[in-house]
Amino acid sequence: MKFLDSDDVIIACSTGMTSNAALAVIRISGFKDLSFFSGFFSKNLAPIEPRKVYYTNLLDGETHLDDLCLTYFKGPHSYNGENTLELSIHGNLLHVERVLNLFTRNGLCRLASPGEFTYRGLRNKKLNLSQVEGLDLFLNAESVFALGQGLSLLNGDLQENYHKLYELFLRHKSALELSIDFLDDVGEETAQGYFKESLLGLAKSVSALAKRVLPQSQSLIEPDIVLVGLPNSGKSSLFNFLLSQDRAIVSSIAGTTRDYLAEKIQFDGVNYRLIDTAGVRETKDQIESQGVARSLSRLKNAFFRILLINPFETDDEAFAELLKFDYDLIYFSHSDVAGFEEKKTLFVDRFCRVASGQNLNILSLDEKFIHNILKLHINKKYLSLTSGNPILLDRHKSLILQLETAIRSYQDLAENESDIAIIGSELNTLGHCISELIGIISPDQVLDSIFSNFCIGK
Ligand SMILES: Nc1nc2c(ncn2[C@@H]2O[C@H](COP(=O)(O)OP(=O)(O)O)[C@@H](O)[C@H]2O)c(=O)[nH]1
Ligand SMILES: [Mg+2]
Structure with missing residues (x-):
């Protein structure tokens, strides 16, 4: 990690830089004393008291840039143990850029790397490694x-x-x-x-x-619900229905969904990611086969797997690949089509593991189905896995x-x-x-992997 030993004064916008907002919080950390800021504010900061909020103007030479509130946290009584100044400025992104530029353009400060404020807290023993991970x-x-x-x-x-x-x-x-x-x-x-x-x-x-x-705990952090099946089994139709929108292209030409599509579904305090995968089949199309490979890798780490089977279209070799995984739910689609029971029986004769699959006509599902699938199956599994407070x-x-x-x-x-x-x-x-x-011993690569997840400004 390149900032490990740095004592530079660092600055960042801690409220994110993705859209205009009413306010943005900028933090500056690691300066020796408040004389560092002379000329930047209409107020003389020398006599201000720590942990009190002051209203002042931000200046660029003679130009008035903003009216803001600031708070001084004097080290070691600050988040990361260093002297820190926190500015609540107006949150127009152009303005935020301009303010960051004001402090960095003369080399007075540099932009903080992701997690650098927090890393200094770790270095100054204000936080331990588990707290940083938390x-x-x-x-x-x-x-x-x-x-x-x-x-x-x-x-x-x-x-x-x-x-x-x-x-x-x-x-x-x-x-x-x-x-x-x-x-x-x-x-x-x-x-x-x-x-x-x-x-x-x-x-x-x-x-x-x-x-x-628990072995599955990674899937509890980013819970993916993956729809799996051979082409034309109804994955995209079910995906669209669960999201109630036409995001995935539904068609009867095999291979229409060439990669996976993902959308968030929020239910009972959990942001699940619903994933419509590319159908697994032999393909000569390079992009499609990459899509299939990516689908399989999503499948490995999935929280919840739903297998769809269209008994009218089979490819036993490709289907056997899919049976290498366990499934939380199995459905036979196209239950409305004539000859379904016959085809299903033939299918179950060849693959008895899927005998418990329920019949489904994906073209005529209702709200009750969505509720059942989310509440009785997916959410129930999430609650049961988290009930023992897994690490x-x-x-x-x-x-x-x-x-x-x-x-x-x-x-x-x-x-x-x-x-x-x-x-x-x-x-x-x-x-x-x-x-x-x-965390008494924390090898560099451990720190690297922890801090690589952090956003800028934290
Ligand atoms: N009759 C009937 N058609 C279905 C059913 N499920 C899907 N389809 C149709 O089967 C075709 C393939 O569906 P699609 O969702 O694209 O399958 P995918 O390849 O698994 O994503 C489309 O024409 C759907 O309208 C079903 O339960 N009954
Ligand atoms: Mg599809």
């Missing part, structure tokens, strides 16, 4: 659940668990040291008892965390799983190994894992 989750959340988990990370909830874990680790480590250095003082039985009891406490705490690790962040999940494996092999070792030096070295591996979880 903030990232909160700002990019697609569901009320992810918002809640982001906020609780920001408030230090998981961090508290991790610290407890670390304390249990230290307790066990001291039990091991007791068996090495003070065996004669405390006696073998007491030392053994303490060793076993402290290890059990540590293992219990790890397994409680491991219970909150969403990949870094935490993989460290907890590593820790779970490490503690199991440590328990085996402690049971069967008599050489305490070997046990001690295995215990250090556990300690390393826990330290990474807490």
Whole structure:
């Protein structure tokens, strides 16, 4: 990360730069004192008090640019521990650009990189790594659940668990040291008892965390509902119906949807992405085959998969590919067409796994169908997966799983190994894992991947 060691004064618009708005908040961070701003405001900033709002004019030489409110946060009592000035200016984008330019054009400040304000907070120990991750989750959340988990990370909830874990680790480590250095003082039985009891406490705490690790949690952060099927199975028709618009082209010429289309559907506090995929079939068209490949990759990470089957049109080889995935719902379309039951029976004879599929006439669906599919199936699944408060962040999940494996092999070792030096070295591996979880150790690539998600101005 290129800004890791930078002490430059940085500036950014923290309210986003995508459309005109009533207000925009600009933050400037890392200046030595308020004399830095002399000449920029009609008010003399030297005597102003921190954390109070002041009304003043913004000036470019003699030119009056805006009327604004500003607040000074004096380090270390600021969001990131540095001196920070926050300006609430008018939110016309042209004007925002002009104000950023005013402060950057003479090299006084430079534009902040994404996440740079927050990174300085981490560097100044105002936030720990989990809090930074929580903030990232909160700002990019697609569901009320992810918002809640982001906020609780920001408030230090998981961090508290991790610290407890670390304390249990230290307790066990001291039990091991007791068996090495003070065996004669405390006696073998007491030392053994303490060793076993402290290890059990540590293992219990790890397994409680491991219970909150679900393999599907990535799909809870960005929940995709994917419509899958061979060409002409009715995917685009269902997609349009669920969205009640003609976004996807519906036609009976196979391969009309050559790539995937995605639209948001919001339901019960979750922003789902409904995806209409390209039909999976043998194709010589290069763009179409890329579309098919991209459809399959969406399918792998999907939260909810709906398989559509048109029993009148089959391609057993391509269909067998689709059956490599599990499906939440299976429908047989074209149930209104003469000869449907016969064709369906032939299909189910060849692929008994889809026997539970329900019949559907996609051309005559009603509002009740939409409600059922969203409420009784999709939303129910979301609620059931989130009910155990699963941990969403990949870094935490993989460290907890590593820790779970490490503690199991440590328990085996402690049971069967008599050489305490070997046990001690295995215990250090556990300690390393826990330290990474807490963020005491944070390799550069971890920081890179966390901060690459941040928006400019945060
Ligand atoms: N009769 C009937 N026609 C359908 C049904 N579902 C889709 N169709 C028609 O089948 C053709 C292919 O549908 P489309 O949604 O484009 O399929 P896709 O290739 O899977 O996206 C279109 O002409 C649709 O109008 C259905 O349940 N009954
Ligand atoms: Mg289509």
